[in-house]
Amino acid sequence: MNILGISGGVMAGNQDGAAAVMMDGKLIAAAEEERFVGVKFANGLLPKNATQFCLKQARLSIHDLDCIVFVGATYTNFEEILRRYFEFHFGYAPPIKLVDHHTAHAASTFYGSGWKRALIVTMDYSGDRKSTTISIGAEGRIETIEQMLKPNSLGIYYSAVTQYLGFQKDSDEYKVMGMAAYGKPIYDLSKILEVTPTGYHFHHEFIRGVASNMPAPSKQERLFDVFPLPFPARLPGSTITQTHFDLAASAQAQLENAVVQMIKHYVQKTGIDRVCLAGGVALNCLMNQKIRESGFVCELYVPPVCSDAGLALGAAYLHAAQSSERPQRLEHAYWGPEFSADEIRFVLARAGVAYREVSDPVAVAVEKILAGKIIAWFQGRTEYGPRALGNRSILANPQIAEMKDTINQKVKFREEFRPLAPAVLHAEGAHYFRGYVDSPYMTQTFVVKALAAQKAPAIVHADGTSRLQSVHASTNPLFHELITQVGRQTGVPMVLNTSLNAYNDPMACEPYQALRTFFTTGLEVLIMGNFVLEKR
Ligand SMILES: [Fe+2]
Numbered sequence: 001m002n003i004l005g006i007s008g009g010v011m012a013g014n015q016d017g018a019a020a021v022m023m024d025g026k027l028i029a030a031a032e033e034e035r036f037v038g039v040k041f042a043n044g045l046l047p048k049n050a051t052q053f054c055l056k057q058a059r060l061s062i063h064d065l066d067c068i069v070f071v072g073a074t075y076t077n078f079e080e081i082l083r084r085y086f087e088f089h090f091g092y093a094p095p096i097k098l099v100d101h102h103t104a105h106a107a108s109t110f111y112g113s114g115w116k117r118a119l120i121v122t123m124d125y126s127g128d129r130k131s132t133t134i135s136i137g138a139e140g141r142i143e144t145i146e147q148m149l150k151p152n153s154l155g156i157y158y159s160a161v162t163q164y165l166g167f168q169k170d171s172d173e174y175k176v177m178g179m180a181a182y183g184k185p186i187y188d189l190s191k192i193l194e195v196t197p198t199g200y201h202f203h204h205e206f207i208r209g210v211a212s213n214m215p216a217p218s219k220q221e222r223l224f225d226v227f228p229l230p231f232p233a234r235l236p237g238s239t240i241t242q243t244h245f246d247l248a249a250s251a252q253a254q255l256e257n258a259v260v261q262m263i264k265h266y267v268q269k270t271g272i273d274r275v276c277l278a279g280g281v282a283l284n285c286l287m288n289q290k291i292r293e294s295g296f297v298c299e300l301y302v303p304p305v306c307s308d309a310g311l312a313l314g315a316a317y318l319h320a321a322q323s324s325e326r327p328q329r330l331e332h333a334y335w336g337p338e339f340s341a342d343e344i345r346f347v348l349a350r351a352g353v354a355y356r357e358v359s360d361p362v363a364v365a366v367e368k369i370l371a372g373k374i375i376a377w378f379q380g381r382t383e384y385g386p387r388a389l390g391n392r393s394i395l396a397n398p399q400i401a402e403m404k405d406t407i408n409q410k411v412k413f414r415e416e417f418r419p420l421a422p423a424v425l426h427a428e429g430a431h432y433f434r435g436y437v438d439s440p441y442m443t444q445t446f447v448v449k450a451l452a453a454q455k456a457p458a459i460v461h462a463d464g465t466s467r468l469q470s471v472h473a474s475t476n477p478l479f480h481e482l483i484t485q486v487g488r489q490t491g492v493p494m495v496l497n498t499s500l501n502a503y504n505d506p507m508a509c510e511p512y513q514a515l516r517t518f519f520t521t522g523l524e525v526l527i528m529g530n531f532v533l534e535k536r
Helices: 048-058 078-090 101-113 154-164 173-180 242-270 285-292 308-322 341-351 361-370 403-411 426-432 450-455 477-490 511-520
Strands: 002-007 018-023 026-032 067-071 096-099 117-127 130-138 141-149 193-196 199-202 274-278 299-301 375-378 392-396 421-425 469-471 494-499 525-528 531-534
Touching (some): 018 048, 026 048, 067 308, 078 096, 101 130, 101 274, 101 299, 141 242, 193 242, 199 242, 361 525, 375 511, 403 494, 421 426, 469 477
Parallel strands (some): 067 096, 117 274
Antiparallel strands (some): 018 026, 130 141, 375 392, 421 494
């Protein structure tokens, strides 16, 4: 069966449009719409470009699809809207099915894990009126045993704090997470996010909407109006003080307390200690570390795409499972577009830039990294998900202590408190990180050992953690070879790895996007396939 899963949409709050094509339970292609339109999160869009790419990659026409599965079970009249949309843009609309938002999140992580049995926890802002669900995955099926309805939401809680700290909700939550390392959890937020024996209760009465008849939070809210925090909300762009870092640390700690308690309760209740996470809250890699280290969880799976972009995959998985197909485990995250040498050469010629073609791009990359250069590394298929995993990456030498600040200032144009992460050979991870387990998607942090702090200071965050990527030869041989050679020459099998984009842009997907990032930032070398560009 050929299934197209899609997320995104045209309603308020719809973002993270994505498409995924699955054939007989096996994923063929998946990509986020933002990569094609060049606007982060692609708010309010259905994934037209991503769908076109997925069909092309799968060598299918729209007529070959058995079903289109969209996430939005509570949406009114949406099959009809989608039918017209596909008829208009693609000339034909296959049968359309709507599925539940959180069940699709659960499917994205449970079937992706490949586990036979797991406790599945989904947490986000909200979707189909739910904000958290607890399910059991077993024998190929997902059964939800508990759900928390909006606005009892961990996602709304964290978004509200994000707004209070002067950042954009539904976008900048990771800044709060990054700030937490610089603060102390001195504020008691238990009256806002109460930890209960079974998990949490979010006291949303502390959040006021723009008007009494409008949902909270809204852009104009004054969070904690009636809550005695000793300082007002930070205005966007104003100075960030220690008070703000302390509030971020307090909010992060309370989230961790609540989620660890919730998972402890349901692990004990069900007797299942293998846990799959999904939903936007599962992007919180510090929280994921606390879950992993809680002592209640024997194994933790966090997929490469926890956000609503992962719903495209989840929807496809769910329909495949419900159609008695066997959903196949997700083995890697490289499901987006790739470009041939001719296609890259064409773009370079059109741009009229100087370049050279080399036979061994890995050797060039290693030489430049060891010379202290910041390089853009563009190879193979684009990553599905927010993290660059060695195909659309900016790479540098983690042994140079000031490299983090240099990249944040000259290339990413972002705040100095933002950490940068390492890609490390899986076989070597345990030498450098405490409690190391395989973490191929950069979804969890680890406490660094003294050896890593000494040998690779640029990858250590202020709290002594690092959000590493485990690199395997089986899933990315070229990137594995690059890091192997770095390790051979320096004794440290690690590179600093961040996504190939600047500030608010989505990650580069196509060659022209990489060129634009290269020429408008402080990047020094760009290696696309076998082509090398260098600034004087
Ligand atoms: Fe969601």
